[in-house]
Amino acid sequence: MIEANPASNYLGAAHGLRSWLLTRDHKRIGVLYLLGVTFFFFIGGAFAVLMRFELATPEADLVASDTYNRLFSMHGIVMTFLFLVPSIPASLGNFLLPLMLGARDLAFPKLNLLSWYVFMVGGLFTVAAAAFGGVDTGWTFYTPYSSTYANSNVMLAAVGVFITGFSSILTGVNFIVTIHKMRAPGLTWFRLPLFVWAHYATSLIMVLGTPVLAITLLLVAVERLLGVGIFDPSLGGDPILFQHLFWFYSHPAVYIMVLPGMGVISEIITCFARKPIFGYKFIAFSSMAIAVLGFLVWGHHMFVSGQSVYAGVAFSMLTMAVSVPSAIKVFNWLATMFRGSIVFDSPMIYALGFIGLFTIGGLTGVFLGTLGLDLHVHDTYFVVAHFHFIMVGATVMAYLAAIHFWWPKIFGRTFPENWAKFAALMVFAGFILAFFPQFVLGYLGMPRRYHIYPDEFQMLNVLSSAGASILGVGYLIPMVYLLGSLRIGKKAAANPWGAKGLEWKTTSPPPVENFETPPTVEGDVYEYKNPHVVRPPEVTLARG
Amino acid sequence: MRPELQFFPPAASTLANDVDLLFWFFVVVCGFFGLLVFGLLALFSARYRAKAQRYDPNHAQPLWLEIGWALPPLAVVAVLFVWGAKVYVEAYTPPSEALEIFVTGKQWMWKIQHPNGKKEINALHVPLGRAVKLTMTSEDVIHSFYVPAFRLKRDVLPGKYTSMWFEATQTGDYHLFCAEYCGTDHSRMIGRVTVMSQADYEAWLGGGEQLLSLEERGQRLFNQRACVTCHNGLPEASGPDLVGLFGSERRLSNGETVTADVDYLRESILYPTKKIAVGYAPVMPTFAGQLSEEQITALIEYMRTLKAPEAEGATP
Numbered sequence: 074m075i076e077a078n079p080a081s082n083y084l085g086a087a088h089g090l091r092s093w094l095l096t097r098d099h100k101r102i103g104v105l106y107l108l109g110v111t112f113f114f115f116i117g118g119a120f121a122v123l124m125r126f127e128l129a130t131p132e133a134d135l136v137a138s139d140t141y142n143r144l145f146s147m148h149g150i151v152m153t154f155l156f157l158v159p160s161i162p163a164s165l166g167n168f169l170l171p172l173m174l175g176a177r178d179l180a181f182p183k184l185n186l187l188s189w190y191v192f193m194v195g196g197l198f199t200v201a202a203a204a205f206g207g208v209d210t211g212w213t214f215y216t217p218y219s220s221t222y223a224n225s226n227v228m229l230a231a232v233g234v235f236i237t238g239f240s241s242i243l244t245g246v247n248f249i250v251t252i253h254k255m256r257a258p259g260l261t262w263f264r265l266p267l268f269v270w271a272h273y274a275t276s277l278i279m280v281l282g283t284p285v286l287a288i289t290l291l292l293v294a295v296e297r298l299l300g301v302g303i304f305d306p307s308l309g310g311d312p313i314l315f316q317h318l319f320w321f322y323s324h325p326a327v328y329i330m331v332l333p334g335m336g337v338i339s340e341i342i343t344c345f346a347r348k349p350i351f352g353y354k355f356i357a358f359s360s361m362a363i364a365v366l367g368f369l370v371w372g373h374h375m376f377v378s379g380q381s382v383y384a385g386v387a388f389s390m391l392t393m394a395v396s397v398p399s400a401i402k403v404f405n406w407l408a409t410m411f412r413g414s415i416v417f418d419s420p421m422i423y424a425l426g427f428i429g430l431f432t433i434g435g436l437t438g439v440f441l442g443t444l445g446l447d448l449h450v451h452d453t454y455f456v457v458a459h460f461h462f463i464m465v466g467a468t469v470m471a472y473l474a475a476i477h478f479w480w481p482k483i484f485g486r487t488f489p490e491n492w493a494k495f496a497a498l499m500v501f502a503g504f505i506l507a508f509f510p511q512f513v514l515g516y517l518g519m520p521r522r523y524h525i526y527p528d529e530f531q532m533l534n535v536l537s538s539a540g541a542s543i544l545g546v547g548y549l550i551p552m553v554y555l556l557g558s559l560r561i562g563k564k565a566a567a568n569p570w571g572a573k574g575l576e577w578k579t580t581s582p583p584p585v586e587n588f589e590t591p592p593t594v595e596g597d598v599y600e601y602k603n604p605h606v607v608r609p610p611e612v613t614l615a616r617g
Numbered sequence: 618m619r620p621e622l623q624f625f626p627p628a629a630s631t632l633a634n635d636v637d638l639l640f641w642f643f644v645v646v647c648g649f650f651g652l653l654v655f656g657l658l659a660l661f662s663a664r665y666r667a668k669a670q671r672y673d674p675n676h677a678q679p680l681w682l683e684i685g686w687a688l689p690p691l692a693v694v695a696v697l698f699v700w701g702a703k704v705y706v707e708a709y710t711p712p713s714e715a716l717e718i719f720v721t722g723k724q725w726m727w728k729i730q731h732p733n734g735k736k737e738i739n740a741l742h743v744p745l746g747r748a749v750k751l752t753m754t755s756e757d758v759i760h761s762f763y764v765p766a767f768r769l770k771r772d773v774l775p776g777k778y779t780s781m782w783f784e785a786t787q788t789g790d791y792h793l794f795c796a797e798y799c800g801t802d803h804s805r806m807i808g809r810v811t812v813m814s815q816a817d818y819e820a821w822l823g824g825g826e827q828l829l830s831l832e833e834r835g836q837r838l839f840n841q842r843a844c845v846t847c848h849n850g851l852p853e854a855s856g857p858d859l860v861g862l863f864g865s866e867r868r869l870s871n872g873e874t875v876t877a878d879v880d881y882l883r884e885s886i887l888y889p890t891k892k893i894a895v896g897y898a899p900v901m902p903t904f905a906g907q908l909s910e911e912q913i914t915a916l917i918e919y920m921r922t923l924k925a926p927e928a929e930g931a932t933p
Contacts (some may be wrong), residue, residue, distance in 0.1 A: 101722065138801050218758040218800060222724075249823050268802040280807070306776025307905075312759055313774070335700050352751060355683050377761065378772045379779045386702050393694035400690040401683070403654060403902045408682075410661040417666065425658060430656045436647040443697050443702025445639050448632075449768035516640070517626045518765025520796045523804035527792065570822075 082253075082485065082582040097182035098585060103168030104483065106187050107476075111198060111552075113155035120148035122545060124524075124540040125507075131528050137410050141524040142209040143225065147202075151214030155196050157464055158326060161333035162279075163192070165475045166272045169591035172576035173266050174450040174584060175257025175592040177256065180250040188243035195237030199251055213323075216304035216315040227297065231290045241329075245279030248272055257575065259365045259594035264355075266574050266598050267350065271336025271356040274364035278325045280333075282368070286322035289315065301456030316378055320371035328367040330464050331431075332360055334471030339425050341478055342406045344572040345421035346413030349599040352405035359398035365394045376540055377449045385444055386503050392442035392514060398530055400586040403428060414603045418570065419493035423474030426501040427467050437512065455515025458508045461576060466504050473500070473551060478572075480555060481565030485582040492550065499547035506540025573599055629766040629787040629812060635704050636768035642700075646693055708769060715750035718743070719831075719918075721910045722753065722760035722773040725802035727793065730911060732918070734828035741793065743785055744818035750782040750877060756910050761797035764810050770796050775794030778879045785812040796797035835919025838912055847901070856901060857894045863921045868895040882917045 083100045093101060124144050127135040136144065167185065171178050179185050202208050210219040210231040219227050252273050256265070292303050293315070302308025304315045335356075343350040350356065372380060372388030406428060415421070437459045439444050450456065473496075479489055510533040519530050525535070568577040579588050628637055708899055718741070719730040729737040743749045752774040753762055764783070765769035771781045795806035813821060829837070839845055845855030862877050870893040874880055886908065889901035908916070 138804065141802065142798075142803070209800070213798075215759060217797070222758050222800060230697055292883070306774075312776070346665070351678055352683050376705070377770050378759075379774050382706055385705060389702060389705075390698055393698045396694055397687055397691050400650075401687055404686045405683075407654065407657050407661065408678075410658075410665060413661070413665045414667045415662060415665050417662070427664070428658060429655065432651055436651050439647060439697065440640075440643055443639070443643070443701030444706075445701035445708075446643065447701075448705060448708055448770060449636050449640075449765070451770060452763070513624055517623055518792060518794065519764070520763065520794045520804075522798045523794075524725065525804040532622045597622060 081235065082580065082585050083585045084485070084582050086585045094513070095186075097166045097186055099179045099182065099185055100168050100444065100483075100583065100587075101172050102185050103166075106159060106167055106192070106447050107164040107483075109189070109193060109196065110156050110160050110260055113151055114160075114548075115154055116200070117148050117151035118548065120144050120151065120546065121541065124148065125541040127524050128534050130540045131531050131534075132528050138524070142208075142522070143203075143207030144210075145522055146208050146211050146225075146230075150199060150230055150234065151203075152333055152465075153212050153326070154237050155192075155199060157330040158237075158470060159244070160243060160330070160468065160472050161330070161337060161475060162248070162272055162275055163188075163240070164334060165337070165472075165479060166248065166275075166611070167244070169576055170251060170269060170272060170309055171255070172579065172587055173269055173574055174251065174255055175260060175575045175588065176251065177586055177591075178578060179247045180255060181247050184243050185247055188240040188247070192237055192240035193244065195233045195235070195240065195563045198233030198446040199230055200233075201224040202233060205229065213319065214290070214293060214315075215533065216296070216312050216374065216495075217306070217310070217338075218291060220293050220303075220315075221305045221307075228294060231293060235287050235290045236239060238287050240334050241279045245276035245283075248276040249280065252276075252324070253439065255278075257592050257594050259573075263354065264596075264598050265357075266336075267339035267353070267356050267360075268333075268336035271332045271339070271360050272361040275329050275332045278329050278364050281327040281595050282322045282329075285318060288321070289318040289596060292318070293323070296385055299397055313375070313378060313380060316375050317371065319373045322367070324371040324374065325367040327460070327464065328363055330468050331471075332363060334427065334468045334475075335360065337471045337475040337478070338406065338427050339402075340425040340572075341420050341474055341575070342409050343599045343601060344478075345418060345424070346410050346513075347416065347600055347601050348413040349597070350405070350407055350410075351408035352401070353362045353597075353599070355401055356405050357437070362398040363395060365440050366391065366398070370395060371477075373447075376444055377451045387508055389444045396435065396439055399431075403432060403435075419490055419497060420474050420478035420570070422494050422497040423477060426497055427470040427474060429501070430466035430470055430504060431461050432445070434459060434467055437462065449518075450515050453515035454511040454519045454521055457521050459513035460512075461508050466508065469548075470500065473497070476555070478550070478570065479576075481569045482576060483583050484559060484562075485565050486558045486562030487565045488554050488562055491563070492554045496547055496550040496554075499543060499550065503540050503543030503545075503547045503569055507544050508540070510534075510536045510540075573601060627766045627787065627789070627791065628768070628790055629789065630764075630769065630783040630785050632704070632708050632783055633768040634786070635707075639700055639704060641740055643697065643864070650690070650693075659872070689785065707781075709781055711750040711780060712748050715748035715782050716744070717750045717752055719911075719914045720751050720753040720762060720773065721756060722762070722795070722806075722916070723756040724758065724800050725795070725806040727762070727795075727806070727808050728911065729913060730831060731822065732831050733822060733824060734830045734834065735825070736828075739793070741808065741810045742818065742821055743810065743812055744815050745785050745788055745812055745879075746815065746844075748782055748784045750780055752778050752780045752914075754778050754883075754914075759797050759798045760795045760799050761804065763794045763796035765794070766791035766810070772797055776850055778883065788812045788814060830919040831915050832913075832922050835915035835917070837915055838908075839919055842904070842908075852931050855898065857897055859920050860923045862923065869893060870897070879917055882920060883913055886913060886916060918922075 083098055085358055205226055208227055209225040210223050219443040295301050296303045304310040304312050370392045372384055373392045376385045380468045514533045519526055567580050673856040721728040727739050729741050755773045760773040761770050762773050767783045769783055771779050791810045793808035793810050847854055848859050865877050866881040867875050867877050887905040890899040893899050
């Protein structure tokens with residue numbers, strides 16, 4: 074397939090299944106993760122398709138209650154733990170971090186391969202839970218339902234999630250050490266690409282947060298299997314304790330899902346605006362601020378849970394504070410576009426889609442962080458719409474943006490631009506149609522996890538299901554042309570987008586050792602120049 | 618209620634008006650920021666597309682701008698936070714004169730007990746224009762009592778009481794939903810809240826067969842279960858006197874002080890040895906598993922009426 078000197082790049086260097094399954098090359102492991110998480114994305118998506126069909130009518134006519142409860146639980150568990158958490162970091166982060174740092178590989182290549190196996194084993198447990206009858210606790214595993222009352226495969230699913238968590242920890246440790254110790258000569262902290270900063274912040278959350286989730290699931294197992302009272306009040310436990318522990322991980326986990334996406338967008342906006350990123354340090358530090366503040370806001374999932382009113386007030390205040398670093402990022406991206414020379418290639422279309430969906434998701438998050446409004450919209454479709462805008466709309470948009478942006482680098486092939494732009498618009502339009510009606514449904518009072526609902530909610534549910542079908546097709550189109558490009562795509566140049574960053578200074582696909590000669594870094598990372606400058610800047614600001 | 622397309626829920630409580638006002642304020646403020654971002658995205662995309670004549674892009678990145686544009690969002694969320702907190706604290710702080718109704722959730726139904734002993738299932742009748750406090754608990758898993766027309770919900774927990782209150786402003790029938798996932802028939806754990814005029818409510822409350830009031834049922838249980846054997850107020854009694862207990866500060870044998878509220882009483886009935894009043898031995902047997910949530914409610918309601926001696930006629 075690859076004509077010139079095939080043995081020199083990482084794809085052609087070795088052949089056969091064995092060479093992939095025993096590889097220690099971060100690029101190949103990144104590709105393995107790409108396959109793994111995309112596989113789980115479509116499994117989770119299949120559950121969603123069935124749910125949206127069922128929700129098209131107010132009655133339970135497609136599936137029975139127990140089935141529906143298993144569908145949304147499996148959808149949530151698969152999408153959260155097997156797709157969203159590892160999506161960008163484990164696949165693209167794995168592939169790109171050493172390249173961006175000018176390194177030969179990650180610090181611990183064998184640990185990296187181990188993390189993939191741990192991930193796949195955890196994933197298989199979770200899929201097995203589905204195959205043997207499913208789990209019906211929701212992805213949140215709330216006690217005492219999960220620990221005492223549920224009759225489904227709670228343990229199998231929990232073990233799956235527990236195991237998968239270790240792959241997150243391994244990846245996080247690997248990234249942190251690599252960023253600290255393996256930067257090329259001259260690559261100072263403030264010359265790092267913002268993608269790397271975002272992954273540094275993400276890795277900190279993975280390492281600090283994931284063990285808490287593991288402990289929490291272990292405690293559920295202890296109560297469920299041994300009958301030790303931890304969360305069930307009839308055994309002397311406290312059900313709210315579970316929620317505190319669960320959200321102490323699972324709120325920061327939202328930032329595991331969205332921070333890497335923000336890193337991707339920072340790379341793409343500056344590249345296609347042909348302008349150095351605006352507010353480099355502010356974007357870098359806002360990632361760190363989000364990572365730190367993200368650990369202090371878990372109680373906003375519990376405003377109506379019976380926790381003390383004063384705790385609610387404190388958590389609301391801290392939640393509001395998180396909106397500021399997020400706003401800073403959006404403003405800086407806009408300022409980067411200001412007076413740029415913007416090229417609308419497909420990654421840029423996806424990136425603009427990210428900003429749009431993230432803005433809507435972020436602003437509606439402020440509604441939910443406000444105590445007086447959460448009283449009404451908590452646990453309704455308003456919440457469902459909000460977190461899908463952030464975690465699915467924005468994060469999957471960033472995932473697709475990243476795949477398109479770095480596809481020529483990863484596989485050395487180009488894809489049809491027009492199809493890519495068409496799919497981006499379809500995903501955006503389908504997403505808005507699928508999830509915007511859910512805000513209205515939520516304010517009307519439709520609770521989440523309801524598949525039987527009052528008749529007056531039907532029209533909005535039908536709209537949502539229609540949008541979901543468009544969205545589904547939008548997600549499938551890139552699968553087709555991207556896979557096709559591997560066979561019939563033209564060979565990609567080393568730097569097809571005219572991007573900066575060390576990963577573009579090596580061939581596409583990169584050689585096994587990443588660089589012919591180890592690079593050194595002399596300037597800032599985003600030295601983009603406007604190709605169309607015709608005269609020097611004027612002093613007046615009147616044009617803005 | 619005929620099926621019809623709705624875009625906004627009916628508002629039937631004083632809280633609903635507060636929440637809606639806050640909501641529309643949010644829509645305006647967040648709408649402004651949202652449109653600003655979308656507008657600038659569109660404007661910059663159109664105006665600064667490649668090949669148009671352009672200035673040198675390497676303009677300054679002034680610090681005042683970075684700090685300056687962080688301030689408006691900070692100021693806005695500060696205002697939103699304070700307003701939202703005020704609405705929330707009020708909704709969860711019932712006025713003392715509120716009519717108290719007891720709610721018990723179980724898989725998958727709502728059981729309601731009125732103070733006069735009237736019971737309902739999956740239905741709640743309340744009077745118009747009067748503060749109503751719901752004291753809620755669950756027999757099994759966590760549920761959440763949610764009335765969209767009141768813009769109000771709170772989780773209903775096993776092993777603990779939670780409460781919230783509302784004052785209805787519109788007569789009519791409204792949805793009651795369980796908002797916390799609770800198993801198979803979660804989406805069938807629904808009911809109807811009926812707001813009636815004061816006169817209709819009195820008529821409804823007095824209608825049907827005459828039942829023992831909650832207090833009377835509590836008193837009967839108090840004697841049947843032999844609580845009275847020890848909690849009889851005599852000097853040599855092995856249990857503390859319960860007259861005037863409700864709402865008072867209790868000193869415990871471990872030196873702590875607790876308020877004798879519904880949660881304390883509930884715990885002391887079910888797990889008597891957890892908190893021992895000072896001067897008493899931990900000899901009371903547990904009633905865990907022997908009393909239903911409704912019976913516990915009745916007992917507490919009875920204890921609440923045991924007023925201190927100066928309030929006449931209260932003999933245990």
